[in-house]
Amino acid sequence: MGPVATILLVEDDPSARAALEFALSRLGHSVTARETGELGLEQVRTQRPEIVILDVMLPGIDGVEVCRRIRADDSLPIILLTARSDDIDVVVGLEAGADDYVVKPVEPRVLDARLRAVLRRVERDPGDRSTHGDLVIDRGTMKVRRAGEDVHLTATELRLLLELSRHPGQVLTRQQLLASVWEHDFLGDSRLVDATVQRVRSKIEDVPSRPRFIETVRGFGYRFVAP
Amino acid sequence: MMGLRARLVAAFAAVALLASAITAGIAYWLVRLAMLERVQNAVVNDVRTTLNQTVPTQLPNMMLTADLLQPISTALARQPGRRSWVLGDQPGGWATSGAKFPSHMRIPPKLIAAVRGEGRHDELARPLRGQQIYFQRITYRGVPYLVVGTPVYLPTTSGRTASPIEAYVIASLSRERDDLDRMATSVAVGGGAAVLVALLLALLAARSVLRPVRRLAAAAQGLGAGDLHGRVEVRGRDELARLARIFNSSAEALEASVTELREMERSARRFVADVSHELRTPLTAMTAVTDALEEEATGSAATAANLVAEETRRLRTLIGHLLEISRFDAGAAALVLDDVDVPQLIRQSLRLRDWQEKVETDLAPQLRARVDPRRFDMILANLVGNALKHGEPPVTVRLRRSYVPDGPGIRLRVFDSGPGIPKEIRKHVFDRFYKADAARTRSEGSGLGLAIARANAELHGGELYLLDTDTGTAFELWLPDIPAETA
Numbered sequence: 001m002g003p004v005a006t007i008l009l010v011e012d013d014p015s016a017r018a019a020l021e022f023a024l025s026r027l028g029h030s031v032t033a034r035e036t037g038e039l040g041l042e043q044v045r046t047q048r049p050e051i052v053i054l055d056v057m058l059p060g061i062d063g064v065e066v067c068r069r070i071r072a073d074d075s076l077p078i079i080l081l082t083a084r085s086d087d088i089d090v091v092v093g094l095e096a097g098a099d100d101y102v103v104k105p106v107e108p109r110v111l112d113a114r115l116r117a118v119l120r121r122v123e124r125d126p127g128d129r130s131t132h133g134d135l136v137i138d139r140g141t142m143k144v145r146r147a148g149e150d151v152h153l154t155a156t157e158l159r160l161l162l163e164l165s166r167h168p169g170q171v172l173t174r175q176q177l178l179a180s181v182w183e184h185d186f187l188g189d190s191r192l193v194d195a196t197v198q199r200v201r202s203k204i205e206d207v208p209s210r211p212r213f214i215e216t217v218r219g220f221g222y223r224f225v226a227p
Numbered sequence: 228m229m230g231l232r233a234r235l236v237a238a239f240a241a242v243a244l245l246a247s248a249i250t251a252g253i254a255y256w257l258v259r260l261a262m263l264e265r266v267q268n269a270v271v272n273d274v275r276t277t278l279n280q281t282v283p284t285q286l287p288n289m290m291l292t293a294d295l296l297q298p299i300s301t302a303l304a305r306q307p308g309r310r311s312w313v314l315g316d317q318p319g320g321w322a323t324s325g326a327k328f329p330s331h332m333r334i335p336p337k338l339i340a341a342v343r344g345e346g347r348h349d350e351l352a353r354p355l356r357g358q359q360i361y362f363q364r365i366t367y368r369g370v371p372y373l374v375v376g377t378p379v380y381l382p383t384t385s386g387r388t389a390s391p392i393e394a395y396v397i398a399s400l401s402r403e404r405d406d407l408d409r410m411a412t413s414v415a416v417g418g419g420a421a422v423l424v425a426l427l428l429a430l431l432a433a434r435s436v437l438r439p440v441r442r443l444a445a446a447a448q449g450l451g452a453g454d455l456h457g458r459v460e461v462r463g464r465d466e467l468a469r470l471a472r473i474f475n476s477s478a479e480a481l482e483a484s485v486t487e488l489r490e491m492e493r494s495a496r497r498f499v500a501d502v503s504h505e506l507r508t509p510l511t512a513m514t515a516v517t518d519a520l521e522e523e524a525t526g527s528a529a530t531a532a533n534l535v536a537e538e539t540r541r542l543r544t545l546i547g548h549l550l551e552i553s554r555f556d557a558g559a560a561a562l563v564l565d566d567v568d569v570p571q572l573i574r575q576s577l578r579l580r581d582w583q584e585k586v587e588t589d590l591a592p593q594l595r596a597r598v599d600p601r602r603f604d605m606i607l608a609n610l611v612g613n614a615l616k617h618g619e620p621p622v623t624v625r626l627r628r629s630y631v632p633d634g635p636g637i638r639l640r641v642f643d644s645g646p647g648i649p650k651e652i653r654k655h656v657f658d659r660f661y662k663a664d665a666a667r668t669r670s671e672g673s674g675l676g677l678a679i680a681r682a683n684a685e686l687h688g689g690e691l692y693l694l695d696t697d698t699g700t701a702f703e704l705w706l707p708d709i710p711a712e713t714a
Contacts, residue, residue: 019512026519083507084554104507105514105543174565175600186575187600190565218711219566219595 005119008049009033010040010066011081012058016104020053023108029115037061044070051077051115054098056089064093071097075154077118081106094195099156100182101192117183122159130165132226135204135213137165146204156181157200160193164214164224173221197222231440235433236426243425247418255407255414262403263364267373270309270398271360274375277302278394282379292322299379299394300324308399313379316391334374334395338363342376342393364400371400439467443474455482500553503546510546513539548673551605552659555682562599562686564709569594569603569637570626576604577611577624586611590626596637597709602683606691609676610641610702618643618700635708636689642701653693657681 007029011017014035021033032049034040037058044052052070056063067078080093080101090101099118102111128139136145142158144151153161159181164172172180178188181196197216201208215223281302296313303311312334313324341348341361351361360377379392442459449457458478459471517536524532554560570590577583607624614622622643629638648656655661660674677691684691689706 013508013511015512016508016515019515023515023519083504084550105511108515108518173567175567186579187572187604189563189601191563219597221566 004028004030005051005115006030006049007032007115008040008043008052010035010037010052010058010063011055012036013055020108020111024053024111027108027112029112037063037066040066041069044074044076048076051079051119053079053081053111053115055081056087056093057083064089064096067093067098068096071154075152075157077115077155079111079115079118090189091191091195094191095198097154097199099154101189113183118156120183121155122162132165132168132213137161144204151203153200153203157196157203160196161200161204161214164222165226168224168226171217171220171223177221193222232430232433232437235436236429239425239429239432240422243422244418247421251414251418255411258410259407262407263400266398266400266403267362270373270375270396271362273306274303274377274394274396275360277305278377278379282381282390282392293324296322296324296392299392303394303396306398308401310397312395314393314395316393333365333367334376334397335363335365338374338376338395342378342395344378371404373398373400436467439471443471446474446478450478450481455485496553496556499549500557503549503553506542506546507550510539510543514543545673548675548679551679552675552682555679555686560682560686563601564597565600566595566597566711567600567603569596569598572598572600572603573607573624573626573639576607580608580612582611582615585615585620585622587621587623588625589623591628594626594628594637596706597711598687598706599683602686603706606680606683606704607639607641609680610704613676614641614643614645614700618645620644629705633690633705633707636706639704639706640694640701641704642694642696642699644699647696647698647700648693653695656693657691 007024009017009020009024009031011020011033012035017033017035021031024031032043032047034043037060040052040054041061043049054063054066058066061069063080067080070076070078078098080090080098081104082090082093082101083104084090093101100114102114122139122142124140124142126140130137130139134147136143138144139162144153144158144161160177163177163180174190174193175188177193178184178190182188182192197214198208201211201214204213205211212227213225215225217223278299281299292315296315300311300313303309303313311324315322337348338351338361340346341351342359348361351363352359360375362373362375365372365374375396375398377394379390379394381390439459439462446457446459455478458475461468461471461475517532517539520532521529521536551560570588570592573588573590574583577586577588611622611624620643622641625640625642627638627640629636652661657677659678681691684704684706687706688709689704691702691704694701694703
């Protein structure tokens with residue numbers, strides 16, 4: 001079953017909240033459930049969980065806003081619970097920094113697999129440190145430095161950058177990245193990749209709209225280019 | 228079939244032509260009659276007067292000679308365009324006034340007979356105070372002439388008596404003919420002008436009739452194309468205005484009922500969407516706990532738990548489909564496109580459902596396309612699922628690059644070897660909730676699968692259709708190449 005995670009579940013519907021709490025607890029996780037965004041944010045401050053599962057449709061401040069506020073100063077993994085996969089909320093939530101999303105009603109084992117994938121640590125490799133111009137990617141310390149300054153990446157962003165930089169000059173398709181970074185076994189949502197690439201670019205590129213490190217290869221995917 | 232304009236113009240032209248022809252014809256005829264009458268009277272009077280003046284009251288008791296007849300003839304031919312002969316009946320033959328008689332301009336024998344009183348020729352006669360003057364019109368070498376003939380009468384104590392002298396005068400009618408010709412020409416010109424004016428008027432009338440007709444046609448066409456707001460302007464009080472009014476009121480009624488129907492349909496669809504949406508929350512809770520229920524129930528409760536779990540899964544599919552279709556209905560369905568290796572996508576899709584052993588694949592290798600992987604998977608899963616459920620093995624999935632006839636894209640065919648779908652229900656397979664077998668009250672699926680599959684294909688700008696086959700069932704999906712955004 002693997003390691004147990006401490007989860008904060010923010011869901012306004014009582015029965016859905018209770019059922020998800022029950023199902024996740026049964027899978028070995030330690031779950032704290034909150035019913036509003038405000039209470040969820042307070043919980044993040046007082047007792048920091050390892051991962052947040054966040055319903056998008058919440059009374060008061062909605063899930064996307066909660067996500068944005070958490071991301072303002074924290075790289076805490078976040079999974080969105082959404083009603084529709086093609087909702088605009090998904091895109092907005094991903095842009096706000098969510099790591100992944102699942103569509104309701106979700107089967108517990110699917111949710112479990114997703115949150116385990118998001119939580120999975122990249123294996124450290126003390127000897128592996130690569131320099132690409134002024135960008136330094138250190139696999140030993142899991143740190144990325146840009147022009148001598150630390151770049152704060154979320155776990156998913158770091159994994160994406162590591163995956164791309166491990167194959168410099170090679171095009172990786174979105175579906176390949178979804179399999180390797182998000183561990184989606186099948187038919188992942190390419191918007192996850194696009195949104196995460198955008199977020200990484202905004203942190204490591206001088207001009208995110210004219211990227212030097214992560215190139216878009218139209219019709220295929222993305223390619224890491226060492227300048 | 229002539230157009231309305233052509234028919235109107237033709238009718239106007241015909242009427243104008245007929246009217247001017249009749250009018251001109253009557254006028255010409257009357258004028259000609261009057262003119263001839265006038266000429267005849269003039270000539271006849273002239274002949275009579277001249278004869279009265281020139282014929283001596285007492286004829287000599289001797290042979291009538293040319294010397295005697297000549298002056299009379301000269302007097303009769305005094306007017307230009309006339310020639311004259313005066314004949315005297317002699318025991319030894321006819322004495323003439325000189326010129327050879329009858330001249331090269333033949334005097335009709337009938338007229339001569341009339342003058343000599345041989346037989347009755349009343350139609351040529353003009354009785355004048357007891358004297359008979361005969362005349363006839365002839366045409367000689369294209370020139371009309373009036374021939375006048377009369378016996379010469381001598382005054383006696385008991386009135387006038389006929390003498391053995393006859394006088395003939397030929398008067399040319401060429402001047403009159405020329406006048407009539409000129410008149411005919413002007414009548415023809417006038418008639419032509421009238422026809423032209425009529426044509427012009429016809430065009431104007433046609434325009435004034437056709438403009439509202441054209442407006443009506445455009446509005447009716449718009450109505451057919453779905454523009455229910457189209458109305459026509461009502462002008463005047465004629466039949467066309469009435470037609471326009473009827474059109475407008477019909478369009479209004481149509482718009483009202485269509486609007487009502489649309490509103491009903493919209494609210495029905497909204498209801499479905501709302502209900503499905505509402506159902507999802509309890510379903511989320513149910514889905515979250517059924518696994519536990521299934522795993523932990525024992526004994527007879529296990530059967531119940533399995534049933535609940537199974538039905539929850541089915542409910543999830545149904546509600547998922549209802550929500551999917553309501554997204555299409557609301558126009559809210561959106562493509563999430565990605566560049567994918569299609570054969571790989573197909574293999575993954577089959578493997579995920581444990582179908583790779585049951586399905587034969589014939590996939591063009593390395594075929595990349597820009598599709599929404601989730602929607603593509605839904606289409607494929609639906610087609611293959613149906614083939615496995617309702618058809619018979621082997622079930623084959625074939626993928627090809629497509630160039631014609633629809634344009635560049637990909638073509639996916641899923642076919643089985645079953646009995647096929649009966650011809651009469653083939654056209655209904657994409658209908659919502661259509662059940663091939665009426666007795667089957669409850670199907671495995673939602674009854675929306677193919678409707679959603681087709682909607683997904685159309686969202687890609689593609690098509691999904693049932694091929695017309697004799698055996699088995701074959702569906703074909705065509706998706707066009709979608710160019711990458713130029714972002």
